[in-house]
Amino acid sequence: MALPKIYLWDGIVISIMRRFNTDMQGEVGYSLKKSSFFGWAVLFGIFMGVSSVQSAIYHVAMEGEDFLSCQKGTNPHTPRRSIEGSLRCLSAGDTLYVHSGTYAEGILSWETPFDNGESWDRPITVATYPGDTVIITPPAGTAFFWIKENSDKYLIIDGFIVDCRHIAWHGFKLHGGVSRVRIINTEVRNAKFSGVLVTVSSARGAKSPGYHEFINMKVHHSGESTQDHGFYIETGHNLIEHSEIYSNSGWGIHNFRSSNNFAHHNTYRHNLVYRNGLKGWACGIMLSSGYENVAYNNNVYENPTGLCTLYRSTNNRFYNNLVYQNFTNGIFVGGGKENIDTGIYHNTVYGNRVYGIFIEKGVSNVFVKNNIIFQNARRNLVLGEEGQNEARVSHNLQEDPSFINSTEKDFHLNPSSRAIDKGVAVSGMTFDCDGIERPQGKLPDIGAYEFQNPKPAQDAHSEKLQKS
The missing domain is CATH 2.160.20.10 (Single-stranded right-handed beta-helix, Pectin lyase-like)
Structure with a gap:
């Protein structure tokens, strides 16, 4: 272990010791009297405490x-x-x-x-x-x-x-x-x-x-x-x-x-x-x-693909992500039987050039809830093999969600959005992509963003009254 750093303290410590010894004995000196033993013990404890935590730059x-x-x-x-x-x-x-x-x-x-x-x-x-x-x-x-x-x-x-x-x-x-x-x-x-x-x-x-x-x-x-x-x-x-x-x-x-x-x-x-x-x-x-x-x-x-989960994957989760304009899939779940219990919640998956969310055959128990999956080029959602246990899907929106401005990548919701209050509660999903608490209404909104009503504007008179 390195010794404590006291480079900047040497002169200070000597000065304090001399001053303290003068006060106890009436003159500068280094001999200890029995009457000053307690004071010296206190000073020694303070010094050791300071020097033990002293850091150097x-x-x-x-x-x-x-x-x-x-x-x-x-x-x-x-x-x-x-x-x-x-x-x-x-x-x-x-x-x-x-x-x-x-x-x-x-x-x-x-x-x-x-x-x-x-x-x-x-x-x-x-x-x-x-x-x-x-x-x-x-x-x-x-x-x-x-x-x-x-x-x-x-x-x-x-x-x-x-x-x-x-x-x-x-x-x-x-x-x-x-x-x-x-x-x-x-x-x-x-x-x-x-x-x-x-x-x-x-x-x-x-x-x-x-x-x-x-x-x-x-x-x-x-x-x-x-x-x-x-x-x-x-x-x-x-x-x-x-x-x-x-x-x-x-x-x-x-x-x-x-x-x-x-x-x-x-x-x-x-x-x-x-x-x-x-x-x-x-x-x-x-x-x-x-x-x-x-x-x-x-x-x-x-x-090429936005988010994916593959081999030897258990209970991994994607949520509150904006996943858009990737060259094949927005979200891909693969890896066969080694992929278990993947959670895909409250994502906005938009405008990807092949599929929105692709669940591969053979995976088990993929939960797909509360996602906006819209305008992906070939299909919004692909769910493995019909009749198998690959995916459990509910409360997703594949119709126009009415974004504020998707051209400018603003995927917040307009007040008229079909995604508002249409989700379902998912354990642990208590905030959105902006850190806004979910839900703001009776139920969570679908997608990465929770709609939040703006506060009503105040006129100058009411603002003046509040300040007074």
């Missing part, structure tokens, strides 16, 4: 020098030069600020081991200095961070542009039993393979890999084939939200493992996922190889 800049000590690196006027070299200075609670510039660095955890954070209250943070622009260009065959270990990292990476133009394989790779890495406000582009790759290391898997968070990211132009994706997720309890995932050669979000199921309880929400599958058939978001994964409140368009 380090700086990296293009003009820095790595021969400088870690202590020197806490001064923004004497920064160190490399991210890799400065990581060794950090312990739980510390922050490394990277100042403007382009850094050709790839951090491989087995070559550059560094401490873990203790919790999300005391993480290790590597961040772009506020207001600066930092571009990372990892070397060929690497990633900005490639972490291969079994540990809870409690690591935050914030604010970078990761450009893999020098044939870097990934923007980030999290492998083995590593868990609890949070990447925020970061762009990944031009990866040779998948932009962000999260994998396990054995057929049995690690004890609890995953629990990663990817927030407010841009991941685009990754890969060379349909096997390369924006995000490739094999582990469980991960979150991708408020991110833009586009123009990747394969799938946008690929929740999948080729054998064994570890990709459970993942959440994909509030994302823009579009124009993926540049090298062939792919889905914007796929849920597979696990159970109880959810994709909701996403805007998914112009992919």
